[in-house]
Amino acid sequence: MTSSGPDLIVTGGRVYTATAERPWAEAFAVSGGRILAVGDADDILPLAGAGTEILDVNGLLVMPGLTDVHIHLGLGGSQAAWELPILPTDEAEEIYEKVSDWAQRLGPDEWIVGGIVGSTTMDAIMTTDALARLDEASGGRPLMLRDDSMHNRWVNSRALELMGVTGDTPDPSGGTFVRDARGKLTGVLHEITSARAEAAVAASLTDPRARHRVSYKKAVEIINSYGITAVQDAATMKHGWLALSDLDAAGELSSWVVGSMPNRPFLEEGEYGEELYPSGLAARTTHVRPDFIKFVLDGVPMTRTSAMLHPYVCHQGEDPQFHGDAYWTKEELLAGIEYCYDHGFGGKLHATGDASVRMVLDAVEDVRRRRGPGPIFQIAHVEFIDDSDIPRFAELEVVPDASPYIWYPGVIQESIQNQIPAETVMSSWPTKSLLDSGALLSAGSDWPCVLPTPDPWLAIETLVTRANVDPAVPGELNPSQRLGVEEAVVAFTRNPAKAMGLAEETGTIAPGLSAEFIVLDRDIFAIDPRSIHSTRVLATYFEGVRVFEAAESSEDDVRVPSPAALAGLQKETA
Incomplete structure (x- = not known):
């Protein structure tokens, strides 16, 4: 700070700091992109000098920029910048129509890439008839559509041809080319087979580095518009590191980004493991942190690829004792945890089944007992956890990475309920129990999985109400696990910042x-929690600089459409 005073003073409203020591204040001062002082207006305003900007928020709520602990920036930005938009509620007929319309704007050999296809629709299109309809709609162009879990793809016959997949192609370990009862390909790809489709799409790009930079820049613009200023990219490939470092070098990265590098072949095309890690380390900048390794312990419950402690719902012709298997052995996982200790990486571990969650906790416990405190380990997505394992998160300092968007307003839950026993579903997402046990509950969007928006206000409301933001959809999911509004906000600010290793940089106003701070159009702590989803960010600041301001006209809004804003996920405007 110079004699001219701080650069900026924010005053005139309520300031929620998200700190445990002083959660509320009246004003704060900013100098050189850092918080200089926080307190009462009478203490902060006298700090002003001739060069100080005074931001009077006129009674509005100010709070820290939000932190999303689980997001896929490249996929989300690519979807928004380049691809065919599909809503998760779209049924097959609506998708065929959208594909046909989109195809008219493309050349005869250009790829149609889009998403997201809802899990309920994915359940219904595993037939050769659906493949034939998709072929017709795409007009001979290769096509790949991603589903709402991002673990699966739907491709047409032209795409299968370019992928080199025929009826005789064997399924790889960890993936399936889905066939019908006669053994015919349906165009549906489960798990690691999706990477083969992604590779075919990537091979068609003429200037991938420029394209990825546009995608990541678009993603950052979108998250800023929702008040998000720090994220953990859940699977950062080499092209992501290049794009992020390019943006930060150009002064165009208005978010902290912590990356997670896959240690095995992933759903996206590209290098992994020790071939990938040097790319991440070389990309480190002030705001880009290559600090985590990504482990994928299992798949998703919709395709019965989660590793569960108890059997799945048994359908006709299926094994009544089938409960899924983890992709890792105990010995392999222990070696992976040890690698994190040896090389200073944190671990983000995808584990959607309660058996795979226990496997992670057991491995971390083993290594912590022998080697003591060490790296940060996060388990995503903590949907199913055995009651006996809940207190182990706090005991072992393992972060539960929760994705409230998977509950509502998406359609994934409907598909999950067809596969997972009702009593397990109704005890799912034990967020309150985790928080009460002392765990560092942290939340993320998993965008563009589940929904075509990273809107955090949907998730904050869902954490509080455990109900759908659309009143036309009745019911609650495990309502005993409701959080208070402040608890939900902390799960999107202070907690994930600490979980990402950024507690000394961001997550609170201190x-x-x-x-990093945002100005809201309403006081979410004083309104009916069932209206939190309608919250609008009026301004977002990153390092004391305004990086987003709400447009007066919605036509100028950079954000992707929020499904919460319109009932039924905007089906009528699809």
């Missing part, structure tokens, strides 16, 4: 931290 002296010495980077000046």
